[in-house]
Amino acid sequence: MIFKLSMTGLKSRLKDYLVLFSGLSAASMIFYMFLTLAANPSFLKSSVAGQLTMQSTKFIFSFGIVLLAILTLVYLAYANSFLLSMRKRDYGMYMMLGAKSSKIGQLIFAETLVTGLLATGIGIVLGVGLTELVSALMVKQLGLTLAHFNPLYLPAVLWTLLFFVALFFLAASWNAVRLTKTTLINLLKEDQKPSKLKSRPVLRTIQAIAGVALMATGYWAMWHVSTLQLKAIPIALVTIVLGSFFIFDAFFVAVIDFLRKRHGFLYKGMRPYTLGQLKFRLHGYTRILSAISIMLALALGAITVGINFDNLKNAMTDVMYYDFVLVGKQKKLADKVEKIGTEEKVTYSYKADEKKGVLYVNKSEIDRTPLKIKMYNAASSDKKKAIDKEGQIYHTVKVTSKTLTGKQTTATIRNSAQAARLFPEDSSKGFVALSDAAFAKKKLTTKVIAFYKVEDFAKNNKKLLKLIDQEMQLFSKNSMTYGYLEFTKPVLYQQIAAMCSGFEFMGLFLGLSFLMMLASTLMFKILSAAASDKLRYKMLYKLGARNSVLKSAIRKEIAILFVAPAVLGSLDVLFGLKFFTLLLPDPYFRIWIPFLAFFLLYLVYYLVTVKLYQGIVLEETKQD
Amino acid sequence: MEKVMTVNNVTKTYGKKGEKQFQALKGVSLSVDKGEFVAIMGTSGSGKTTLLNIMSTLDKPSSGEVTINGKNIAKLKKNQMADFRAKEIGFIFQDFNLLDNLTARENIALPLSLQGVKSSEIDSKVDKIAAKLNISEVLEKYPAAISGGQKQRVAAARALVHEPAILMADEPTGALDSKSSRALLDTMELLNEKDQVSILMVTHDPFSASFADRILFIRDGLIDEEIKRGGMKRQDFYKKLISQLSENAD
Numbered sequence: 001m002i003f004k005l006s007m008t009g010l011k012s013r014l015k016d017y018l019v020l021f022s023g024l025s026a027a028s029m030i031f032y033m034f035l036t037l038a039a040n041p042s043f044l045k046s047s048v049a050g051q052l053t054m055q056s057t058k059f060i061f062s063f064g065i066v067l068l069a070i071l072t073l074v075y076l077a078y079a080n081s082f083l084l085s086m087r088k089r090d091y092g093m094y095m096m097l098g099a100k101s102s103k104i105g106q107l108i109f110a111e112t113l114v115t116g117l118l119a120t121g122i123g124i125v126l127g128v129g130l131t132e133l134v135s136a137l138m139v140k141q142l143g144l145t146l147a148h149f150n151p152l153y154l155p156a157v158l159w160t161l162l163f164f165v166a167l168f169f170l171a172a173s174w175n176a177v178r179l180t181k182t183t184l185i186n187l188l189k190e191d192q193k194p195s196k197l198k199s200r201p202v203l204r205t206i207q208a209i210a211g212v213a214l215m216a217t218g219y220w221a222m223w224h225v226s227t228l229q230l231k232a233i234p235i236a237l238v239t240i241v242l243g244s245f246f247i248f249d250a251f252f253v254a255v256i257d258f259l260r261k262r263h264g265f266l267y268k269g270m271r272p273y274t275l276g277q278l279k280f281r282l283h284g285y286t287r288i289l290s291a292i293s294i295m296l297a298l299a300l301g302a303i304t305v306g307i308n309f310d311n312l313k314n315a316m317t318d319v320m321y322y323d324f325v326l327v328g329k330q331k332k333l334a335d336k337v338e339k340i341g342t343e344e345k346v347t348y349s350y351k352a353d354e355k356k357g358v359l360y361v362n363k364s365e366i367d368r369t370p371l372k373i374k375m376y377n378a379a380s381s382d383k384k385k386a387i388d389k390e391g392q393i394y395h396t397v398k399v400t401s402k403t404l405t406g407k408q409t410t411a412t413i414r415n416s417a418q419a420a421r422l423f424p425e426d427s428s429k430g431f432v433a434l435s436d437a438a439f440a441k442k443k444l445t446t447k448v449i450a451f452y453k454v455e456d457f458a459k460n461n462k463k464l465l466k467l468i469d470q471e472m473q474l475f476s477k478n479s480m481t482y483g484y485l486e487f488t489k490p491v492l493y494q495q496i497a498a499m500c501s502g503f504e505f506m507g508l509f510l511g512l513s514f515l516m517m518l519a520s521t522l523m524f525k526i527l528s529a530a531a532s533d534k535l536r537y538k539m540l541y542k543l544g545a546r547n548s549v550l551k552s553a554i555r556k557e558i559a560i561l562f563v564a565p566a567v568l569g570s571l572d573v574l575f576g577l578k579f580f581t582l583l584l585p586d587p588y589f590r591i592w593i594p595f596l597a598f599f600l601l602y603l604v605y606y607l608v609t610v611k612l613y614q615g616i617v618l619e620e621t622k623q624d
Numbered sequence: 625m626e627k628v629m630t631v632n633n634v635t636k637t638y639g640k641k642g643e644k645q646f647q648a649l650k651g652v653s654l655s656v657d658k659g660e661f662v663a664i665m666g667t668s669g670s671g672k673t674t675l676l677n678i679m680s681t682l683d684k685p686s687s688g689e690v691t692i693n694g695k696n697i698a699k700l701k702k703n704q705m706a707d708f709r710a711k712e713i714g715f716i717f718q719d720f721n722l723l724d725n726l727t728a729r730e731n732i733a734l735p736l737s738l739q740g741v742k743s744s745e746i747d748s749k750v751d752k753i754a755a756k757l758n759i760s761e762v763l764e765k766y767p768a769a770i771s772g773g774q775k776q777r778v779a780a781a782r783a784l785v786h787e788p789a790i791l792m793a794d795e796p797t798g799a800l801d802s803k804s805s806r807a808l809l810d811t812m813e814l815l816n817e818k819d820q821v822s823i824l825m826v827t828h829d830p831f832s833a834s835f836a837d838r839i840l841f842i843r844d845g846l847i848d849e850e851i852k853r854g855g856m857k858r859q860d861f862y863k864k865l866i867s868q869l870s871e872n873a874d
Contacts, residue, residue: 260730263743263744263746263747264743264744266730266737266743267733267736267737267741267742267743267746268737268740268743269737269738269740270737270738271737272726272730272733272734272737273723273725273726273730273734276723276725276726276727276730277725279725280725536723536724536725539721539722539723540723540734541706542680542682542709542715542717542721543709543710543715543734543735543738543782544706544707544708544709544710544711544713544735544738545706545710545738546702546703546706546707547702547703547706548703549706549738
């Protein structure tokens, strides 16, 4: 009988349940999406090969999972309170009709668990689709290359399921205990209890000022990261976390109080109501809003930094001057390279004494057309000093016979990585520059090598890679030349691009998962208050506020709740990216992409929240 | 005498055609003169709440006409109804219906703010009505911090601040103790006598009803009786009302 009652209760609140259900599904969907990446070792291995070891990547992702898990926990707590606020009255009613509280407890437990499991199942299915879509979109839009990535990843399915089952089990127990411990009268009448607000104006003023001061300190520390170095991190962490809390707890409330005292501003349409409502809301929203602003900054930061690795790809290939090398006389390959369009081509003849490790070059030839290489601008790791007038950190050096044979410069060149092997053969004992006659006399085979610089390397990289591949086929895998060709620009570019794609993908994925989870959390926090706001809107309607006026007031109120943490979070990112000047050439590069993505995503959540909230609170004012 | 409101042969049927229908109002007619204090009495289920909802534009009649201040409200569109409510009608409810997140001052100011009245004008009007209802000292407080009697007077101030054509009260003393009830009813009587505020009160409490000039009895969706106070003292009118009620019960 009770079960039947519960089912009818469910039916009558189908719309509210759909909101809850879609919210829970979204949570598991996002969690799954993140896990497909984070728990997939073959993908991580393939994309981050080289520069970063598996361990540090694992660390980044474990950290990500922990953060996301905490976020999910908070999210579910809000979603759960939404469920409770929906069902309280019904359960109260059953108890009034004589249902035993233990029976009700079982019912709540079952209902929460079943709802949660169903939602998780659907969420995972959707998650596979979303992962497919998002990864395909990223591959297409950003030209990423992904290896070993499959949207359907069984361990991720299992972990998501396990995590959510555990959470829902907790939520179900909590609900059962809570509802059976609440007195019947409170179950029935809780909506009508007035909210209370302590007002301590002096304390609030101090908090408001402290909030602004703390934020300013945090921003200052991040901005001066180059002088503060690592000290900036703890300073910023503490000041910004505390500062955000004070900003929402006191500063915004102080602003609202200030506005409420200006009656010229206050008495315009629904403003008295909107401001009053906001003040009360902010009080209960302090923690979530400050958490959102900080997490938002992290998510945006992850996306921005991720995208920036793409920039790094170009920066890293800047270390090489020539785009292509042809070892020996390769007429067919040479023609193909010329077809791509060459900007520069230099050819040298040389002789190698492979036993001694000495290379002989033709002095007049190399002095007539010096070999060009790229060198780092400064020896120190201080990036500021390294950037020259053109914004480059590498400059071009012309290598002549003097450079090759002079002792000091040779050492410097040797130290710069790519110069260590200018030619395929061993030159560990150095170079000898010979006159035309002496070169001709040397009893060694004359070898030829050609260096090319092509038009638009990034665009033609794929073609060059194919040609290098063909060239490598000509040599045995154990030969010096084969190894030499593996370190040419097209090959390195390809490797770095794959690695950067991995980072970019991870950054975007991490960021997007976070953003979606944050926005969903905010949505539920707002929606869980809708049931008790219903009465307020009914009163306003009776007072003669048009439905359209009520709707626009709701839009404004929710907009402020969405925008406030977004603004603070954006500021956090803008200052926080300064940190990455230590790591990336230009952390602010293409910053509009994450901001645009964030804006669009956030906008969708905002519109959905407004629509759902209006649907709940204006239910009874919809007569015609 | 000028009529501030007339209700002409109003019916209200719940339930769609083909389904089981219930007629809550079966043709109610009444009128309220300008400056008159009218009470409508009836037991639960008599249709008094339905009638009040229709008279206050919160609901539409199935047939018949309601005219307030010369306007037929049945013909108004949804938005016009809201505007009409905001301008011409003042409400007092049993459970006060104050917005708990606004101060008393903001609660009273809200109807004016919704109508786009200038802020300086709002302040002076709020102060004036607050002084009249003796709530000046609680204006900056939130509803949770004031007593029930004060809450209802704040609600009354909110209902009257925009000088509506008619004040509608739905069991205004229902949630008040006897002292606060008495004070509120005295205030309503005073407003009616001094400021010529037209009042329509729905109640089942004979003591409250005895403050009115005229009492209408509603039963099973029809107004079946009416008694007038005439020049009678309130106490005598109350006695007459009680005897009338016991007569009806027989």
